[in-house]
Amino acid sequence: MIQPVILEKLEELPESLQIEVLHYIEFLIEKHAKDSTQAESTKKRRVAGTMKGMFVLPLPDDFDEPLEDMKEYME
Helix, strand or coil: CCHHHHHHHHHHCCHHHHHHHHHHHHHHHHHHHHHHHHHHHHCCCCCCCCCCCCCCCCCCCCCCCCCHHHHHHHC
């Protein structure tokens, strides 16, 4: 566990530096909260079918016919 190590190191610091550590922790908490809310707001949901009809390829007339390379396996 990392928490006991952090607490042990924190106790070794003078009070003025402990206050700086506290401020940094609060900064990290705020930054994480902002990052997570921004990620949620920028995340867009996909809607099925939005690209329908955009990619239409002409299929050859013999599309369903067996390939020449596969004829021996199809017999």
